[in-house]
Amino acid sequence: MSNQHQLRASVLASYGATALEIEELLAYNQNIFDRSFSTLPTKFPLPPEPHVAAWEEYATLAQEIGVFQALSSKLVQLQFPILEGISQTQVYRFATRKGVSADDMVEATGLILQQPEQLQLILHQSFVGVIPVLLASNREDFVSLVQALTMRNEPKPVPDSMGAYMVTGFNNWDRVRQYRQQWSAKNFGNCSESSWLEEFGRLILQKHLYQDRLIILSDGFYSNVSASDIGLSEVEWRRISLTIRLEHECTHYFTQRLFGSMRNNLLDELIADYRGIVAAIGHYRADWFLRFLGLESFPDYREGGRLQNYRGQPPLSENAFKILQALVKSAAENLERFDAQYGQELRTLNSQPIMLIALTYLTLEELACSEAHSYIQKILDQLRTSLKEAEEHLKSKP
Known part of the structure; x- marks a missing residue:
């Protein structure tokens, strides 16, 4: 760790960082992925997580009555409007924190979507298992769904x-509720309210039994970049944008499920974006990634690009942020060169996730330095050796 720390500090110094800025950027760029070669899966995709079964039921119901109506009957947040202060009301808290039915709550007037009939529910097969995806074709509907499901129905900005x-x-x-019904059936005659509260106390310790992961998508242009800026027709760019966006989010799911982390951080x-772009067009383009961030005219930054969403907490100082921009530009260009040289052998089903795993072992400083190519290759070789040994061990078991 000491050697890596020194290497990273040396790279930052070569980009003009002062001692204080080096400390800032070392903290911001710290790799916090929790991973071990010995526990990596030997085959992809992984089995689905427990919550997917419920979403498969929702998808079946959606075929009969429509996606929005089906989900509104299941997810209590969709039974309330977007309204400032609603999360502080007693009825909302009862419904979303205690599971009290919203059927008789006058405040539960329902979430308003502009085009509810256009909402899609997709069960997408990612590298780390199937994940539910809500696709809104209307920007306002996307914002409303994000506010309802992640901002407690408050009109916070997106x-x-x-x-x-x-x-x-x-x-x-x-x-x-489904769990309680099954529990009551198994404990007929001993399923009083007090007995259920005891069981509920045990249930809340097992988050996989009631907590879900899902993706909310819009179908607009990726990173709010126009088709003319990319040099494509609007139809083609919208299609590509959707693939980039979906696979981008699936990569966050990938790191969250395998390594317990997904952050608003430029390494993530x-x-x-590496995975999203490769999935969409078959190879990586650093110029696209830099445009998505607002760095297409580096060293100038285009206000409104995604970069400003990842400045950190507390925010990086002005000069440290400038150095971060230079780092990410070099890292993207190094990654493009590596992908161009080895891309074809990285496109098999098992090699694609292995490449993503390899990138999680590095830091932005290592990816931005002149030795980035050898660092990536070294970790890929280690991963492949480790996975081959794990596969042989499994085969040797009786």
């Missing part, structure tokens, strides 16, 4: 450059 949201730790009271964004 940046124009944001076209997707990964929802994690979502308390699904419908799953709690570099990895996620």
